[in-house]
Amino acid sequence: MNDLPPGWRHVALGAVDSTQDEAWRLAKNGAPGRTVLTATAQRAGRGRRGRDWESSPGNLHLSILLRAIEHSPHELSFVGGLAVADALDAHTDGVALKWPNDVLVGGRKIAGILLEAEPPVVVLGIGINLARSPNGTSYPATDLRGSVTPQQLLPTLVRAVDARLEEWRTLGFAYVREAWLERAWRLGAKVEIDEKESGRFAGIDSDGALLLDPGLRRVVAGSVRYRQ
Structure with a gap:
């Protein structure tokens, strides 16, 4: 994919157990940082605390391999959430962030962030409900009803991640924190x-x-x- 920012690399996969697992496999084989892995579906997608993540075809499932980041790895959850919100702004209204790692639209979960770190490697997993959302989840879910495809959203998302990473690198977490709070869902509730x-x-x-x-x-x- 040639419309990614300079320095980024895309690896497109079919159905896999987990893009996170694939990213760690590539990392152990020396893959460079800023490698993005996408899959058409995941058979064993996972979220925070080991929860299952439903990964249907038509949704966006990806993992980003990063190396030698300059700040605390856990801050990347907030950086990633901001980038997802930025990417979704062109396709829907009411995008907000829920602590610690969820992205909401209209108060319902549309995306989640999974951060796994073994310094100097960090893998940032992102799942976004584009075509469909799961039923019976512990927190109500939503999707974009197929108004944008994974292929269409991916370059926008990677550019947003690239921009937010640069802000984090140059301005620090204080800037990220303020930007996150501006999008926080129901602050004061x-x-x-x-x-x-x-x-x-x-x-x-x-x-x-x-x-x-x-x-x-x-x-x-x-x-x-x-x-x-």
Whole structure:
């Protein structure tokens, strides 16, 4: 694919178990950073915390292999979320970000980010519901009803990732944090974390931890549920 930014490489695959697994295999064989792997479908796609990720044909499934990044790898989840939101803006309204790694449209999940790191290698997985979305998920899902194909969206997404990576490299996580908060879904709303903690969503701190009021309590991992 020759419409990617300079320095990027695309590897197109058919149906695979997981683009994440394929990316790690390529990394161990010396593949360069900024390699993008896409698949027509995944038989064993996975999300955060080992959850299954439904990977139907017509949706976009990809993994990005990066090497020797300059900042903390966990910050890439926020960089990736911003890039996905940027890419979707031309195709739908109401794109927002949900801590820690989800992209929403109209309050429903349309994309997820999976970050796996073994420095100096980081693999950023992205799944976007374009043609269809799963039923019966723990958080309501949505899709773009096939209004854009994976082939059409991929160059836009990679260019967005490239731009957001450059911002992160030059301006640091403070800039990424502010950009993420501008898109945060229901900032100030009442939330519950894994049925263990609750409070008002007060933002994220300089390390990317979720902040809960009262007390600006830090949450470094968990799943967010919004309460009425």
